Amino acid sequence: MRIFRGIHDPGLAPTCALTIGSFDGVHRGHQAMLALLINEARHRGVPACVLTFEPHPRDFFVAQARAAGRAAEAPARIATLRDKLAELAHCGIDQAVVLRFDARFAGQTPQDFIDDVLVRGLGVRYVLVGDDFRFGARRAGDYALLDAAAEARGFDVARMQSYEVHGQRVSSSAVRAALASGDMARTAALLGRPYSISGHVLHGQKLGRTLGFRTLNLRFDHPRPAAMGVFVVNVHGLAGRVLPGVASLGVRPSVDDSGRLLLETHCLDWPDALGADAGYGKVLRVELLHKLHDERMYPSLDALRAGIAADVLAARAWFARG
Secondary structure, X not given: OEEEOOOOOOXXXXXXXXXXXXXXXOOHHHHHHHHHHHHHHHHHOOOEEEEEEOOOHHHHHHHHHHHOOOOXXXXXXXXXXXXXXXXXXXXXXXXXXXXXXXXXXXXXXXXXXXXXXXXXXXXXXXXXXXXXXXXXXXXXXXXXXXXXXXXXXOOEEEEEOOOEEOOEEOOHHHHHHHHHOOXXXXXXXXXXXXXXXXXXXXXXXXXXXXXXXXXXXXXXXXOOEOOOEEEEEEEEEEOOEEEEEEEEEEOOOXXXXXXXXXXXXXXXXXXXXXXXXXXXXXXXXXXXXXEEEOOOOOOOHHHHHHHHHHHHHHHXXXXXXX
């Protein structure tokens, strides 16, 4: 999948079949939409393209509200941009266009969005949207307006209804709720896969070694992750096999007051052949399989060591139960 930061890159295909959205989590509803998009793109002989945004539009509007002195809260983020793009590629999308959602973009009229972005910028032949799709300044554009513009400008438009699992609508909000409650089985059912976070392994304070529990540290680049706490995990990307582990996703209140979010993962059985520093710089994917508990504040390093040891035993017991 080719990735473009904006609609003016000369490498963009001159025409495409397009869907538009934040796609946080790329859940099963998104996947069904992407499969339909790809099918329509193949019929037309054009690339399947996703237009998405960073930051999330609601992040932008919350920042605007706070700047004006109004109380507001942005939604928790399911996936980093890296993981969202990886899932879009896994679904078979040909190209993704990431637009910066800022004041200028938010102020576009619906007609300007159609003319400047869809028609002149992306050369759309087909546009697929969700049943709640709105666009343009103050969300003034709706499906009826897009449909009328499509007829006038010579492209096709379609709307996909909600996707349900066991009679319940699949949505990013539902995934966030499942993650917030620590229900990783429900999360996996909504996503169609275990929830995971990926990234480069970073150098840290090496405190884990001092405590007797070496960790692999990945950054989560958003202030409000949808999941926080201590989890049983599987680690992909080391030693050519899946390694079981236990991980903490949060701000590490016992050892750090910076507020920086990290996913700290301890592999239960570290392969000796890797050596102590083998993980640094590698891109790993960590699947969060089961939540053990929320993040805890420990009064001392000895208490922290004992807490980690208990988490390791709990993770081993979970894997032993199968």
